[in-house]
Amino acid sequence: MRLSKDKINKISEQILSFLYSIFPEQPFTAEIAKEIARDEEFVKKILFDLKSKDLVVSVRKNKKGEPFSRRMRWRLTKRVYEVYRSR
Numbered sequence: 153m154r155l156s157k158d159k160i161n162k163i164s165e166q167i168l169s170f171l172y173s174i175f176p177e178q179p180f181t182a183e184i185a186k187e188i189a190r191d192e193e194f195v196k197k198i199l200f201d202l203k204s205k206d207l208v209v210s211v212r213k214n215k216k217g218e219p220f221s222r223r224m225r226w227r228l229t230k231r232v233y234e235v236y237r238s239r
Contacts, residue, residue, distance in 0.1 A: 163190065164198055168207065171228045172236045178211050178225035199226055207232050 155163075166188045171179075179187075185195040202208045211225040228236070 160198065163188065164202060167195065167198060167202065168228065168232070168236075171208065171226060172233065175228060175233055178227045180223050180225055182223075184226065 167184060170184060170187050181196050181199065182192055184199070185192040188195070199208060199210070203210060206229055208226050209229055211227060213219050
């Protein structure tokens with residue numbers, strides 16, 4: 153089933169809104185997918201699209217600086233956070 157661009161944009165907005173609401177926490181892809189009730193691979197695809205638009209940043213290392221083997225955390229870019237905060 154194909155989704156329209158309009159629906160994908162709405163899902164992207166949901167993801168950005170969720171990331172803003174928990175900022176500065178950095179949830180894993182699976183946590184974001186669970187929160188917005190979508191498939192994890194679909195959410196990952198949207199997150200990479202948002203990353204290419206410089207709206208989100210992937211975090212590939214834990215707090216100790218060790219890289220995650222297969223998982224990624226996500227957060228808003230500072231610029232996007234400031235735009236949301238000023239609303």
